[in-house]
Amino acid sequence: QDSTGSLTKQLAETAVGVREMSKQLGRTRVHSTIQSILIVTKARDNRLIQLTRELALYLMLKPQKNGRGVDSYVDSQLRTSRRFDAAGIQRDHPDLFVPFPRRRTSDSSVSSTSTAYSKDSSDEEGQLRYWTAEMCSRSPHLFDFVVTLGGDGTVLFTSWLFQRVVPPVLPFALGSLGFLTNFDFADHQSVMDFAIDSGIRVNLRMRFTCTVYRAVSPAEERKNSKFRRKAIKKAETGEILMKNLEKGGWEALESGYSSQVGKCAKDKEIMCFTTRPVESFEVLNDLVVDRGPSPYVSLLELFGDEHHLTTVQADGLTISTPTGSTAYSLSAGGSLVHPEIPAILITPICPHTLSFRPMLLPDSMELRICVPFNSRSTAWASFDGRGRVELRQGDHIKVTASKYPFPTVCADSQSVDWFHSISRTLKWNERERQKSFV
Amino acid sequence: QDSTGSLTKQLAETAVGVREMSKQLGRTRVHSTIQSILIVTKARDNRLIQLTRELALYLMLKPQKNGRGVDSYVDSQLRTSRRFDAAGIQRDHPDLFVPFPRRRTSDSSVSSTSTAYSKDSSDEEGQLRYWTAEMCSRSPHLFDFVVTLGGDGTVLFTSWLFQRVVPPVLPFALGSLGFLTNFDFADHQSVMDFAIDSGIRVNLRMRFTCTVYRAVSPAEERKNSKFRRKAIKKAETGEILMKNLEKGGWEALESGYSSQVGKCAKDKEIMCFTTRPVESFEVLNDLVVDRGPSPYVSLLELFGDEHHLTTVQADGLTISTPTGSTAYSLSAGGSLVHPEIPAILITPICPHTLSFRPMLLPDSMELRICVPFNSRSTAWASFDGRGRVELRQGDHIKVTASKYPFPTVCADSQSVDWFHSISRTLKWNERERQKSFV
Amino acid sequence: QDSTGSLTKQLAETAVGVREMSKQLGRTRVHSTIQSILIVTKARDNRLIQLTRELALYLMLKPQKNGRGVDSYVDSQLRTSRRFDAAGIQRDHPDLFVPFPRRRTSDSSVSSTSTAYSKDSSDEEGQLRYWTAEMCSRSPHLFDFVVTLGGDGTVLFTSWLFQRVVPPVLPFALGSLGFLTNFDFADHQSVMDFAIDSGIRVNLRMRFTCTVYRAVSPAEERKNSKFRRKAIKKAETGEILMKNLEKGGWEALESGYSSQVGKCAKDKEIMCFTTRPVESFEVLNDLVVDRGPSPYVSLLELFGDEHHLTTVQADGLTISTPTGSTAYSLSAGGSLVHPEIPAILITPICPHTLSFRPMLLPDSMELRICVPFNSRSTAWASFDGRGRVELRQGDHIKVTASKYPFPTVCADSQSVDWFHSISRTLKWNERERQKSFV
Amino acid sequence: QDSTGSLTKQLAETAVGVREMSKQLGRTRVHSTIQSILIVTKARDNRLIQLTRELALYLMLKPQKNGRGVDSYVDSQLRTSRRFDAAGIQRDHPDLFVPFPRRRTSDSSVSSTSTAYSKDSSDEEGQLRYWTAEMCSRSPHLFDFVVTLGGDGTVLFTSWLFQRVVPPVLPFALGSLGFLTNFDFADHQSVMDFAIDSGIRVNLRMRFTCTVYRAVSPAEERKNSKFRRKAIKKAETGEILMKNLEKGGWEALESGYSSQVGKCAKDKEIMCFTTRPVESFEVLNDLVVDRGPSPYVSLLELFGDEHHLTTVQADGLTISTPTGSTAYSLSAGGSLVHPEIPAILITPICPHTLSFRPMLLPDSMELRICVPFNSRSTAWASFDGRGRVELRQGDHIKVTASKYPFPTVCADSQSVDWFHSISRTLKWNERERQKSFV
Structure with a gap:
């Protein structure tokens, strides 16, 4: 009998199954x-x-x-x-x-x-x-x-x-x-x-595949019609929708939905620029995008699965794997995340709002970090701390969970290894028992 | 050809499959x-x-x-x-x-x-x-x-x-x-x-199933031999191992591995007390264990999959689902966690060490929060903010991902719903663009 | 010549003098x-x-x-x-x-x-x-x-x-x-x-003098006209002004200025209840006001020099001296404050807004922490961790810098003593130099 | 009768006097x-x-x-x-x-x-x-x-x-x-x-006077004997003491006391390099020293009144006035500090230890931020966000409270002005009363 109730039950059982498989994966x-x-x-x-x-x-x-x-x-x-x-x-x-x-x-x-x-x-x-x-x-x-x-x-x-x-x-x-x-x-x-x-x-x-997309220059675009694109900005949500999205290409968008009071005007067609992938990096710890030598804070637009998530005004942004949760992300205020959790960590570096708390997104999400055309300065990306790449206005980086994870040998079980590592390296919650500071 | 390389590849592909299924689950x-x-x-x-x-x-x-x-x-x-x-x-x-x-x-x-x-x-x-x-x-x-x-x-x-x-x-x-x-x-x-x-x-x-275990009193234990237990504390790791663990029962343990310098003495047999399950609660947001009206900070021992993770000296501890990441955990300093991520959030409330950063563990882990016998005071548990239960010395609560998730209807996709909710309710990273505070 | 310029200069010199005297005080x-x-x-x-x-x-x-x-x-x-x-x-x-x-x-x-x-x-x-x-x-x-x-x-x-x-x-x-x-x-x-x-x-x-004021019951008030009071709530600012404020008495106020858009209505006369001082405590570390055994968060109104500063929705509030900056305030997220600095630390405990950052006010300010009449529950105050006192709706505590500081003998200079203490007790910023975690 | 008791009383009264004067200063x-x-x-x-x-x-x-x-x-x-x-x-x-x-x-x-x-x-x-x-x-x-x-x-x-x-x-x-x-x-x-x-x-x-000191090159030093210096590093404390300290000159020191277990060896004479002041800036908000375009974290040594306070391994350090507590320091996690408080705010930027909590020091203290000779990279200083200056190994900046404060006209009283400013600009602790997020 296909009642919703039993369907729910079936979904729940699948969820349990997925959880079990994922646990097994870490113990083989x-x-x-x-x-x-x-x-x-x-x-x-x-x-x-x-x-x-x-x-x-x-x-x-x-x-x-x-x-x-x-x-x-x-x-x-x-x-x-x-x-x-x-x-x-x-x-x-x-x-x-x-x-x-x-x-x-x-x-x-x-x-x-x-x-x-x-x-x-x-x-x-x-x-x-x-x-x-x-x-x-x-x-x-x-x-x-x-x-x-x-x-x-x-x-x-x-x-x-x-x-x-x-x-x-x-x-x-x-x-x-x-x-x-x-x-x-x-x-x-x-x-x-x-x-x-x-x-x-x-x-x-888990590793991330980080792909750098460069904006196609207007001159180049004029010559080659396949780079020209039009998009619709939805009045109600601020989302930007685009038809016939070319495989491998994507568009740098400058704005998005925000909880604007009321619903504004109507859909409008916006100019947008084609980008094309130029380089790709696998990272084990993190991708860091920051202002580099620029004195201005970086202005970044963050998208998840083609939706605009937020505008970042900060010194920068770290996008970390759970493995990287003990690296730069931790310095910037992120949580400790067990490496078995399929998540992407988004941790702002010195954000300009008090409410920009670190966030975790599912690793099935496709993230894009864009330098919008109205940014005062360029941004710099580094991949596991190496290879600084300058991102100019209109460029962006796409981040997805990699098809190529990084297998490390466990000394004990994965969890025990991890707890030992944070305990010895961070002195996580360590103190002499009688000497708590309150 | 069964080289490790290809085995790794196969594992990786399974991981991709799990990720994909988990993504589908949220979109049906x-x-x-x-x-x-x-x-x-x-x-x-x-x-x-x-x-x-x-x-x-x-x-x-x-x-x-x-x-x-x-x-x-x-x-x-x-x-x-x-x-x-x-x-x-x-x-x-x-x-x-x-x-x-x-x-x-x-x-x-x-x-x-x-x-x-x-x-x-x-x-x-x-x-x-x-x-x-x-x-x-x-x-x-x-x-x-x-x-x-x-x-x-x-x-x-x-x-x-x-x-x-x-x-x-x-x-x-x-x-x-x-x-x-x-x-x-x-x-x-x-x-x-x-x-x-x-x-x-x-x-x-995801919901948690929280099961309250009460210590069996020594008197009761004496009468009934099936409650009597012995355990071995391993010298090297501090782990406590127990044979013939009775189904449904579990033992309150008072200590565990810590990164002690050197390896101490030898394994020793320790006294331990049988507990038995008395109540169970499904929670959607969180389990909070705190000191209640007691002026003393709570002393809690935290175990994951039978391993001692840490000793908590704090006002309390929140164990939250991703759904609950916007509730008490956020007040206590936790990150925002997308509801699709299969994780357990551990966020201390006013901890007594500077290094007790919030932590995320896989939802396949079985957690136990114990009030040790050497605690100066009892602790109080509340489940989604209701039903305060006193935990006396020797009692503990087991937390596992529930078999019964809570299906809510999406207005848009799950992700868009969630971003809208944190944006409108927390004003997450909102500000007028020209008015950043630096 | 009495130009503003020279007056400014004179003020500046006085400021330098005050700084110098205050430095000497700590070195006698x-x-x-x-x-x-x-x-x-x-x-x-x-x-x-x-x-x-x-x-x-x-x-x-x-x-x-x-x-x-x-x-x-x-x-x-x-x-x-x-x-x-x-x-x-x-x-x-x-x-x-x-x-x-x-x-x-x-x-x-x-x-x-x-x-x-x-x-x-x-x-x-x-x-x-x-x-x-x-x-x-x-x-x-x-x-x-x-x-x-x-x-x-x-x-x-x-x-x-x-x-x-x-x-x-x-x-x-x-x-x-x-x-x-x-x-x-x-x-x-x-x-x-x-x-x-x-x-x-x-x-x-520095110590604080904390004076507990109890609301006078309406019955008592009716009998005794000297307890009756009227006050004016200013339309523009939300401030509550009161003439003929009786020495030693003060009124619990329920609201105050906030950045309301536009300026509202007109001044209105509000009912207010007289309070009277009943107890007084000197504290060296802190006054903590929290929800005690209540499951509801505490609702507190905070006033500084008779101005409404903010409404607190949190598990509680710590009001600490610089000496107390290493105690409860630190657990709740406060900064470390050198004991020579004449400041009052206000640190919320698990606040319900992301923007309630800890704050430091001058020790010349007179603070009042009030339990408003619309609070769902009472609050509990403790003084240096002892003597829990229940505050009912309408009660408040006044906090001022005490006339009676607490002189402790220095081992070295005050600053060196303090740095040694935070280094040995908190392990403030300690780590092996080669082993930074990034 | 000159008993200590009465002397203490006298000191306490002076402290009250200083507090009163300082309050008056802000109200003239x-x-x-x-x-x-x-x-x-x-x-x-x-x-x-x-x-x-x-x-x-x-x-x-x-x-x-x-x-x-x-x-x-x-x-x-x-x-x-x-x-x-x-x-x-x-x-x-x-x-x-x-x-x-x-x-x-x-x-x-x-x-x-x-x-x-x-x-x-x-x-x-x-x-x-x-x-x-x-x-x-x-x-x-x-x-x-x-x-x-x-x-x-x-x-x-x-x-x-x-x-x-x-x-x-x-x-x-x-x-x-x-x-x-x-x-x-x-x-x-x-x-x-x-x-x-x-x-x-x-x-x-309050403003800070920030003076940049450049290391004198060995060649220059050899020629001119007045630049040559010797210093003693005390075995017990790690402090570096120097006789005949030339007015205006100071020495870059590379190490200092830490809570080393035991007391080490004996005093030793160390090489040190003379520095000389080259530039000076008055800042109203902050001095920020960071790694600039370098991919390596900055290594800085922080001294207060000639004592070594700590070694900083971080992206950088902000040294802020109370006025600047709402600027960069806030982004980096600092507290809000009322402008009347005579304090220096030290807030690390993405520090590499979990215990490097922000700190406030008295404004009578003289701070020095040094780039030690063993730093892998140089550091960059900016003053109120302008004038980036490179600090090479051996250089340092001295920060003191300026003799020239910055007088701004109040709209209301200083405190009311400040509370209004943080309320409207940061939305400090603002939310709709019924909509707290827990």
Whole structure:
């Protein structure tokens, strides 16, 4: 019987199902053959080079089921490093350098290129191999596993290296543990043994895909009619509706609904400018848009699923993943958000209204942050703290949940890991029990 | 080929699927035969009685596909109300009072009771019927639809009436719209027509099931061996592990892991007290635990999925749904959270540490808020602002996402509704554009 | 030449002078003969009794210029304490119990009473003497100096003991130092020697005088014409003006100016109720007015120098001294305020508007916190965390800077003391330098 | 008798006296002969030029006691403005242009310069005169009064014009009133009449003197022995003590006391670099030091009266006057501070620790904000939002309460003015009474 009541019940049950699946996702233990490991570190830091050598050697010498050790990829800058001393390794362990047919080719989509590439690097067929940024972006499937040595910055760098599919990442800290670096390098042998022999539990951290759209200049627009657009601004809501929205294109809009008293006038046609995507970044922590060196506050228009949400007058805006809730967003006053929650955090930086409280939106929403044409100054965007890009009037950035999450290896369960990390790093709600300050 | 890489990819795709399903859940338009509507209002307010009469009459006279109007349930307190004047309705519209076989019996699980009940209320077989709190809690399937007249408080009262399955709720405001009351009674005819004729879009708001557990007194425990328990406190983490945890029972724990420097001593067996569930409440906004009239701050222990999360020294703690993010949690400094996000908001009230930032946890987590035995005073819990319950030392409350969400009818899409509500009610980030305060 | 310019200059110079004087006030080193010391501690705590005995003995045996040791007043509850063992002291040091003419009588204003009193306590003329709360409130001049043993609570208790003039207070902590307890008891001999021999630097901490006014009941008012009052509510500003305001009396007002659009109607005469002062408290930290056990938020009207400042809808309100800025006010979101700043801190507790930012007012302002007649519930006031007083509709509390500040002895300069206290107790802005969380 | 008790009493009485004087300062009504008025406005804004002309004409034609109207100084850019049309004024009112001996010479300290200057401007002896920035900075005593037309920015510009003594400033707003612009130009005739005829009440707003110190380069230092310095870093406190501190010079220090556990090592001599003052700014609102275009957070060392207070890791720091508490500081999370309170507000911008709560220090304290030599990047300072200055490693800014406050004319009393301003501009704690959000 299709009464609304039972329909509601059915919806509720689906919701419960979704909740359950999402919980399972964070608890899966993955066990598979690990044959090749990528080691990421700061290739300029002498101490790290030494540790990288140590780790690579341990992995290459650790026999797997097939009788061989693990293939280890180290930074190609180390190929000639005196301190890394590849020649010394070869002298001591010549067997590690016996050529061996590649276990696997790159994924098919880039096959022609990678074949060409394989030829160039035919000398890498021993167990000690060298990675380049290009290999990470083009052939992520070459690596079963990534190990990072360093701080949280090294993990963010790894996210930057893998703009598409990311192998599971196991981050080692050298001194005290960080938010993302939840393993102590002091235990690296037992940690690696356990991961290889018993499998790993993976935390699928959401990333954002941030796409920069540039306004098409009027001159260019005049020449090419496909860039010309017209839109209707609805009188009642202030929403801007546009027909025949070109795939991939979108329009910078300057205004939107607000709770205007009364309903104003009538719909009117407005001028609007076509934009086109020029660059794209995957971020693990956050996108920050701020006024950069400009003395003026930034004026930004924020849209969600094509609706105008609010006009931002502030020093800037952070758009963070739950993973990034402990980074810039926290400084700006945001809440702590468990990485399993599918949400986008919007936290204003020094807003000009007292009521601009931080907000969380569903990660299924498509956000756009626009620099309107009436802004006095340009804005600057940075992606996980790197790559500052200037946004001029008419430009915008689209933010969506990425298809390529960032899998990190859990030490315990995801939740326990996270609570440990905020407790040790933020001293979240820590104090001596008898010494509360009231 | 089952490499970890492809496994990761598969997990990622599942995550995308979950995101998509969850998005769809919030957008389903439900269209079904609406035959009976429950009207909730404050039965003491003369103005509201008048409007209830008006609305009931409109609905009863509006012909449906089957030729009859809608059956309208009004508060049983109105049965004898002079102002409601049921006799006058009968005089003017005798056909509405012609007995008619009940369209539907209650759900099977309570069939025997409801059959008995049906006999008692055999006089209700006209279109004008009277509801009681008992009917709402026992036979929610009698109603296809609930309409509320009043403020947000009336919607919370409706949530309290339906502790299990809730029919879709359409909330009318009388003056200005609230957070939950997104329809203006001035438009009630067109709104009802559209809902009945074209179907509705429903927002499934998460509720919490809050279960109060009382400590079993030592005397009682001595007599009954099944209450006796032993537990192990792990030296390394401070976690308390317990074997043979009895279903429905749980233990009040007084401490837990903290980032103690070094690893202490060894596991030790600790005394623990059995608790048993005594009451349960469904909440739509929040559970608030505070110090009540006590001059001392409350000392609470917070557990998530049986792990100790933190010790709370504060005036209290709010545990809110996303719907409740605009209520008490906001006063206490929490963020605004879109109702579609599956999260639990933990916001401390006047905490005694500077670092106790509000936190969001996944709604799949099971929370327990315990009053430890070393607390100087008891604590008080309130559920959506009602029913203050005292928690004594050893008692606790378990909070989980409810199996029975609260479906409210959207005016527009769920997101647009929500942005409108925070904009009009909080003046979120509103100001005259030229008048920013810096 | 009396041009405005030069007048401005003169005003500016006076401002500089005031600033300079106020700076000097906090730096004066006081050196005088110390003949009698009062020791405050928790008389129930066995460990503290032991330390009190030790300290008293040290002081009584330390020879002063006049050849005698210091007269030591201990809690009269210790007179018969076995653990304090006064008899044992007398046995070991009979000379300390040789009667000696009182050095000083109480201040003249209470002379008749205190003469009577002196007779009663004629047995106290040795060096070991016993204090009572009554002596502290009536004859504070008996004591040159107060020493406290315990935590910040003991210092607050000392403030409560001395409702009028307060001798300089030297607070010893037993374990870790607190906000107010800036001396370690481990060093008590050298600290006391230095204070007695070289003088002390005193920090004059502002206190508030909080006077509770009760509404006079209409019945009482009718009988007694002097309680009847009329007032004018100004149309333009909403201010309530009242002629012939009786000294000591004041009226609870229910409304006030707000930024109403346009200017309304005309002045109207309003009913108002006389109130009369019933109790008065000196507070060192704060006055907190909250909803107590009531489930409803408190509705309070706040007036400054007879002007209506704002209507408070919140869980409550804290009115704090700068000393109290590290207590409840901080929990509620207030700033840290250096104790030398002459300001009143107003910090709302969980306010119902996003824009109710904490505020600081000059300490020369007279504040009134009123429970208006239209409040749904009563409110509760507590003074430095003690003595909860219910405020009914029509009652109010007047807060003014006290004529009787609370002098505490500095360890270093006032500022250095304060920075040390917030650093050690709050861990204000502390972190390992390399481990910032972004 | 000079007991400590009575000394305390005496100190307390002085404190009361200071409080009283400081209260009087804010309430003085100044009445004096007003003969010359300076009008400040944006000389580029056509609408404002028109209103300036109107106001100047009104003032010049308003007869004073001496039978003449008021001399009006307008921006020298208007001398040739067609829209201002000075020729037209002369044509219509030739008598206003009759030369008249200057009423007053500049203050003696700059007499020689200003005499020379007077000659150059001998043509200005009618009632319509032209001001330049140079006149404001060198001869502020020429003007009895300043009137501003525009927004708060125009008032800040006036503060910038008068870097030393400032005549009373009466700020007119054109549209809605701002924080500082508390008079409506629509009422300008009655407001000016009242000010001139009945005198004014002046609000002496504190300004800061901000002095930029540049590190002396090692090369320069080597050549000139007077720049060489040695200092001692105290083992126990971390304080840096320096003998023979040269007047006007000061040393950039890189570290300081922190609540280190235990007491470390011993005093050590540290290298330090001499700095010298290069520029000085008076600010009415705030000094902001931030990271400017640098992607790295700023590292700043904060000193108060030569003591190290804290190390700042944040996006920046605002140092605000109470007047500036409604500007940038508020955006960054600071409290609202009544302008009569003698305090310095320290508000971090996006700090990297959860415990860096905003702080208020006495205005008698001398602050220094240093960029330490170990900072990764430089910092940028702006003064009331203008004049961004780069601070390199080793540079610092000294902030002290200025000898030259900024007198603004009150509409009502200072407090009422202020409450009105925050109420209308921030909507501080405003909401419809029935619609609180909980």
